[in-house]
Amino acid sequence: MLAVAMVQPGLSAPAPSSRMFAPAPSSRLPLPAGLGDGSHARGAVLLAQGRAARRNMRLRGGMSGDSLDTDNDAAAALTLGTPQAALSAGLLPRDGFLARSPIAQVLALGKAAAGQTVVVCGWARTIRIQGSGTFAFIELNDGSTFDSIQIVADIGIAGWDEIQANAHTHTSWRAEGVLVESPGKGQEIELKATAVRLLGSSPPEQYPLAKGRLPLDFLRGLPHLRVRTNTHGAVARVRSALAFAVHRFFQQQHFHYVHTPIITTADCEGAGELFSVTTLLSATKPPVIPSAAGGSVPAGASAGGTDAEGGASGGWGSTIDYSRDFFKKASFLTVSGQLHAEASALALGKVYTFGPTFRAEQSHTARHLAEFWMIEPEMAFADLQDAMDCAEGMLKSALAYALESLPAG
Numbered sequence: 001m002l003a004v005a006m007v008q009p010g011l012s013a014p015a016p017s018s019r020m021f022a023p024a025p026s027s028r029l030p031l032p033a034g035l036g037d038g039s040h041a042r043g044a045v046l047l048a049q050g051r052a053a054r055r056n057m058r059l060r061g062g063m064s065g066d067s068l069d070t071d072n073d074a075a076a077a078l079t080l081g082t083p084q085a086a087l088s089a090g091l092l093p094r095d096g097f098l099a100r101s102p103i104a105q106v107l108a109l110g111k112a113a114a115g116q117t118v119v120v121c122g123w124a125r126t127i128r129i130q131g132s133g134t135f136a137f138i139e140l141n142d143g144s145t146f147d148s149i150q151i152v153a154d155i156g157i158a159g160w161d162e163i164q165a166n167a168h169t170h171t172s173w174r175a176e177g178v179l180v181e182s183p184g185k186g187q188e189i190e191l192k193a194t195a196v197r198l199l200g201s202s203p204p205e206q207y208p209l210a211k212g213r214l215p216l217d218f219l220r221g222l223p224h225l226r227v228r229t230n231t232h233g234a235v236a237r238v239r240s241a242l243a244f245a246v247h248r249f250f251q252q253q254h255f256h257y258v259h260t261p262i263i264t265t266a267d268c269e270g271a272g273e274l275f276s277v278t279t280l281l282s283a284t285k286p287p288v289i290p291s292a293a294g295g296s297v298p299a300g301a302s303a304g305g306t307d308a309e310g311g312a313s314g315g316w317g318s319t320i321d322y323s324r325d326f327f328k329k330a331s332f333l334t335v336s337g338q339l340h341a342e343a344s345a346l347a348l349g350k351v352y353t354f355g356p357t358f359r360a361e362q363s364h365t366a367r368h369l370a371e372f373w374m375i376e377p378e379m380a381f382a383d384l385q386d387a388m389d390c391a392e393g394m395l396k397s398a399l400a401y402a403l404e405s406l407p408a409g
Contacts (some may be wrong), residue, residue, distance in 0.1 A: 260337030
């Protein structure tokens, strides 16, 4: 949800061509290389990580000082630029500071990567032992893409016994080998394994996810596993891209990111539909809450809204003894960070919040959420046109980034 507000309205609006939400000027400090330019390079951050990793290797005796100096270009190819740039240096791209290659980038290279030695890790979507038990196909996926890479493992390689004993869906593996052109349809390359290692077993009698499409209602009961499905995996990728794009947009527009409280005594929107936060629930059954009159209040009773003094009002709430509670007054999960953001904007000029909010509405439909993340910009010395330009610019920027950065498949 996007909520845009102005702290001080009433200023005249300049022409749309000169609005404040134009692309950031070139004089602004640049973002790390590859952010938003289509290359998806990891930039200076990963270069620093690569250098730190090499320093650690030298300290452990795994790399000499000479090799630390002479391998700078090769290491930069591992951590910077596109997969094609790394391949041109005779190396496959590494997954940041990890000693493995992401399957998404390996597949993106296609036949150009044939002949390269690579290490991949992931979870098996299928394992097929064929040829009367002389070789196996492992469809391995590491979450970096919807697509999987096919591992071809012949009998006798290191780890063959583990394949035979654990040919189950979603076992996790580490595979090392040489990339070769694939004779099969729908894939340009496959990994001819020289060694595999089982990282985690997945007994089929205990793993509840079948390979086919599963109803969403069924997956709601498996929150720790549902993200492994294509549907929830796609939602997670889109959400991640959009969240990053939101922060990027506001940072480019010189907003300050402020963290507003999740637990608060304020009812920001005055609706009274709040989740209460209390430590007054006793160990008795049924639970009771101490009352101001010395008795007790049923724990299931509603505390109502809040009065001018920050205490609860209406219903049972007027009798609860909040002086014995953790915060000494009625407290709730926030419904909005607007009040705190407005105060921050009066000091910092332009701020935004992006965090969880909670609504205790008794409307159990697909259109009502008990918890969601809300974006709330606040701007000083701004008018309605500024607010509309901000909302439009953020939506266009976030959607453009998602379409650019996420694979179509």
